[in-house]
Each structure stands twice: as structure tokens, then as C-alpha cells.
Amino acid sequence: MTSSNTSTAAASIKGCCCCLILLFSFLLLLSLAVILVIVLAVKPKKPQFNLQQLTLQYLNPNPTDSNNVVLTFRMLFNAKNDNIAGIKYSDSTFTIMYRGVPVGRGVVRGFYQAARTEKSVATTVSVDRSKLLQADAEALVRDVSVNDRVELRVMGDVKARIRVIGITSPTVQVSIDCAIVISPSKQSLVSKQCGFDGLQV
Incomplete structure (x- = not known):
């Protein structure tokens, strides 16, 4: 494998990792938003x-x-x-x-x-x-x-x-x-x- 192919593979893996991190961050923020909406709606006592x-x-x-x-x-x-x-x-x-x-x-x-x-x-x-x-x-x-x-x-x-x-x-x-x-x-x-x-x- 040439150095250019190695660099391309590394960049691809790095790009996938960034996408996964962004996806998990989005899901976490979405979950927190849903919980916050429920808490505000329910107003637990x-x-x-x-x-x-x-x-x-x-x-x-x-x-x-x-x-x-x-x-x-x-x-x-x-x-x-x-x-x-x-x-x-x-x-x-x-x-x-x-x-x-x-x-x-x-x-x-x-x-x-x-x-x-x-x-x-x-x-x-x-x-x-x-x-x-x-x-x-x-x-x-x-x-x-x-x-x-x-x-x-x-x-x-x-x-x-x-x-x-x-x-x-x-x-x-x-x-x-x-x-x-x-x-x-x-x-x-x-x-x-x-x-x-x-x-x-």
C-alpha cells in the first residue's frame, strides 16, 4: 500500500470517528432536551x-x-x-x-x-x-x-x-x-x- 493510500484510509477512519462522535453528541443532547421538556411539563413535586x-x-x-x-x-x-x-x-x-x-x-x-x-x-x-x-x-x-x-x-x-x-x-x-x-x-x-x-x- 502506497503512502497516499495509507493517508486516504487514515483520513477516512478519522472522518468516520468524527461523524460517530457528532451523532452520539446529537443523540445525547436530544435525550436531555426530551427529559427537560417532560420535567417542565410534569413539574414533579x-x-x-x-x-x-x-x-x-x-x-x-x-x-x-x-x-x-x-x-x-x-x-x-x-x-x-x-x-x-x-x-x-x-x-x-x-x-x-x-x-x-x-x-x-x-x-x-x-x-x-x-x-x-x-x-x-x-x-x-x-x-x-x-x-x-x-x-x-x-x-x-x-x-x-x-x-x-x-x-x-x-x-x-x-x-x-x-x-x-x-x-x-x-x-x-x-x-x-x-x-x-x-x-x-x-x-x-x-x-x-x-x-x-x-x-x-
């Missing part, structure tokens, strides 16, 4: 995931007996989707704290929520003696059985993605931090103060 209710299901009145379980809570959450697209939630873990000590964790399994719907999801948390100092365990049982007033803190992160025409948005994380007071005898919330923080991950 942050998912609303709120602690609706926390009730006491079981109490072992003697925290010193051989059965470790002191009490069991049931947490009920309300998920609200105001978007015109569905939301896919990942598994979410919530921690219950008593007197600054983590005493139990509950998991809400991931689920899909259709557009413009509300959904209730629940989880159960068992608090056992091994997670509490003896004084705290006795104080908790006293708050439940005598004072009828239990102050708790519920913390957790909820991660979700909005799905539009097969396109999934970046993960949206909502951090929940609720200071609550419950009345075990009435099975109701006496007070609730929640803070929510949404951010893109």
Missing part, C-alpha cells in the same frame, strides 16, 4: 410521607422478667402523591428513640404509588429490655402504665423516584424527624411536631 399515627399494641408490665419484650408499637404513615406521574419508593427504615436512646427500628417495604393518590403504610416496632438500661425500661413502663404519657422521637429517611413515560428521575430523599407524645390508654397521639427536609441525592 416532592413526595409527601407523614407519620399519621403511632399506637401501643403490647405491653409487658414487668421489664425485669425473662421475656425481653417490653412493648410493641405500630406506626402508620400516609403517603401522598400529588404528581401526574407515579412514584417508586425504596425500603425505608424508621428509628424510635426514648430518652435519647434508640429503642427499636421499623421498616416500611418499598412500593409503587400511582399518580394523584394517597396510601397508608404501616410497620411494627418491638422495644426489648436489652436496648434499655434498667432505669429507662422501668421509666418507660411507668410512663405507659401510670402516667399514660410517653414521649418518643421517630426518625427516618424516605427515598423515592418519580417515573414518567419509562424515565426515572434522580432519587429524592425526604428526612423525617418527629417528636411525639402518645396516650397508651386512648391509643392516640397527644401531640406531634415533625420536621421534613427534602433534597436531591
Whole structure:
């Protein structure tokens, strides 16, 4: 092969590479434009995931007996989707704290929520003696059985993605931090103060 033929082949290969790069760049820009148009049309809103209710299901009145379980809570959450697209939630873990000590964790399994719907999801948390100092365990049982007033803190992160025409948005994380007071005898919330923080991950 002569040097002129080699130069021609090299130029041809270089030209093909430039065409491929331009084609991929065009397709990438087109995809970004389509996604931008969809996002602007849909105007995705942050998912609303709120602690609706926390009730006491079981109490072992003697925290010193051989059965470790002191009490069991049931947490009920309300998920609200105001978007015109569905939301896919990942598994979410919530921690219950008593007197600054983590005493139990509950998991809400991931689920899909259709557009413009509300959904209730629940989880159960068992608090056992091994997670509490003896004084705290006795104080908790006293708050439940005598004072009828239990102050708790519920913390957790909820991660979700909005799905539009097969396109999934970046993960949206909502951090929940609720200071609550419950009345075990009435099975109701006496007070609730929640803070929510949404951010893109």
C-alpha cells in the first residue's frame, strides 16, 4: 500500500470517528432536551410521607422478667402523591428513640404509588429490655402504665423516584424527624411536631 493510500484510509477512519462522535453528541443532547421538556411539563413535586399515627399494641408490665419484650408499637404513615406521574419508593427504615436512646427500628417495604393518590403504610416496632438500661425500661413502663404519657422521637429517611413515560428521575430523599407524645390508654397521639427536609441525592 502506497503512502497516499495509507493517508486516504487514515483520513477516512478519522472522518468516520468524527461523524460517530457528532451523532452520539446529537443523540445525547436530544435525550436531555426530551427529559427537560417532560420535567417542565410534569413539574414533579416532592413526595409527601407523614407519620399519621403511632399506637401501643403490647405491653409487658414487668421489664425485669425473662421475656425481653417490653412493648410493641405500630406506626402508620400516609403517603401522598400529588404528581401526574407515579412514584417508586425504596425500603425505608424508621428509628424510635426514648430518652435519647434508640429503642427499636421499623421498616416500611418499598412500593409503587400511582399518580394523584394517597396510601397508608404501616410497620411494627418491638422495644426489648436489652436496648434499655434498667432505669429507662422501668421509666418507660411507668410512663405507659401510670402516667399514660410517653414521649418518643421517630426518625427516618424516605427515598423515592418519580417515573414518567419509562424515565426515572434522580432519587429524592425526604428526612423525617418527629417528636411525639402518645396516650397508651386512648391509643392516640397527644401531640406531634415533625420536621421534613427534602433534597436531591
